[in-house]
Amino acid sequence: MDSLSIDLLLRWGHFIAGVIWVGHNYSSVIQRPNWRALNAADLIDDQSPRFQALLHREHGTFRWASVVAWSAGMLMLWRYGWLMGAITLQGTLAPIGIGMYIGTLMMANVWLVLWPHQQKVLGLKPASIAERVRCSRITHLSSRTNTMLSIPLLFFMAAGAHGGLLAG
Amino acid sequence: MRHPYDTAAGTIVLGLLLTGALAVLARLLIA
Numbered sequence: 001m002d003s004l005s006i007d008l009l010l011r012w013g014h015f016i017a018g019v020i021w022v023g024h025n026y027s028s029v030i031q032r033p034n035w036r037a038l039n040a041a042d043l044i045d046d047q048s049p050r051f052q053a054l055l056h057r058e059h060g061t062f063r064w065a066s067v068v069a070w071s072a073g074m075l076m077l078w079r080y081g082w083l084m085g086a087i088t089l090q091g092t093l094a095p096i097g098i099g100m101y102i103g104t105l106m107m108a109n110v111w112l113v114l115w116p117h118q119q120k121v122l123g124l125k126p127a128s129i130a131e132r133v134r135c136s137r138i139t140h141l142s143s144r145t146n147t148m149l150s151i152p153l154l155f156f157m158a159a160g161a162h163g164g165l166l167a168g
Numbered sequence: 169m170r171h172p173y174d175t176a177a178g179t180i181v182l183g184l185l186l187t188g189a190l191a192v193l194a195r196l197l198i199a
Contacts (some may be wrong), residue, residue, distance in 0.1 A: 033175060141171065
């Protein structure tokens with residue numbers, strides 16, 4: 001396969017995986033805009049509608065989509081020879097570099113903050129009911145952090161390709 | 169205590185503020 005076709009597939013994959021990933025965040029914001037605390041009763045009875053709803057939302061798709069989106073992004077930067085320039089925020093590569101840092105932070109948030117706590121909330125890892133309720137607050141804040149970070153991320157992705165205000 | 173993330177509006181406003189702050193920083197600090 002020629003280089004241009006590989007580039008096209010990487011861009012396409014980056015967009016689709018990114019939409020699947022961050023789409024889950026936006027879905028949460030639209031469907032459940034306001035925080036509603038989980039209570040112990042929701043977790044003691046694992047057939048409770050609230051717990052079942054939580055369980056059914058967990059399917060790993062967005063977590064793996066984050067890996068695909070991030071990997072495709074990094075691979076593109078590397079293939080163009082832009083990776084070091086992006087990492088060191090050099091000149092016109094600075095906007096996409098900032099996007100890269102935000103995206104990396106978001107993926108780390110998914111795997112290192114959200115997922116370990118979500119495993120406890122769902123009972124996939126042993127934890128007391130009180131601990132599971134506490135973790136549900138952390139998963140909420142972690143998810144909303146990524147929703148919030150996606151706003152500057154998309155701005156800097158767009159700025160990387162099109163300059164505009166940041167290009168001087 | 170309520171956190172800005174506890175409403176959709178709070179989350180989006182924080183995102184917009186951070187975007188503005190980072191854009192200004194990028195414009196000022198990066199040649």
